[in-house]
Amino acid sequence: GDSVTQMEGPVTLSEEAFLTINCTYTATGYPSLFWYVQYPGEGLQLLLKATKADDKGSNKGFEATYRKETTSFHLEKGSVQVSDSAVYFCAQNTGNQFYFGTGTSLTVIP
């Protein structure tokens, strides 16, 4: 069935380091792909999205490219900040349902 697999955490980086969080998906159709972010004690917020192959979603310095050939949607940021510390969820939408990954906890230390 449809699913999302993302990189296990937790991830700890120093400020200004490069970030990659891997995400792959399985889908019967042509899903839309999302990254959501969850700050401590809060609900999820949409970070970025891509709706078709080769689309690049970007927001707040984060980027992810929809790769149909590798069924991937890896999240990247060139220089992380302490304020980026949060849990990141990859998700896909096929039909009427959403499927989320298990989440990757990121801690950025000064």
Added chain:
Amino acid sequence: EAQVTQNPRYLITVTGKKLTVTCSQNMNHEYMSWYRQDPGLGLRQIYYSMNVEVTDKGDVPEGYKVSRKEKRNFPLILESPSPNQTSLYFCASSFRQGSYNEQFFGPGTRLTVL
């Protein structure tokens, strides 16, 4: 302010005692959904609703009920809660179901069933 609200935010109850978690949105959204978040499992969709009086099962509907009598409200009902329903629950809504529509999440309800 556009938002999704959930009540209560925290709840401790005992096995078998019926409970309802309310969800309300003020954005006139058609699509609403309930998720549970568990360590190591991420978010899993329980039920969703495409519009008033239209609901459908997600991935983990067992032990839950929902209703959508009004567009703004989508309560989650646990008729006979069990300890395996201890979890963090999120309600979400979007303007319409579709890949271009962002889901807005509520703040979460932490439920403990003893």
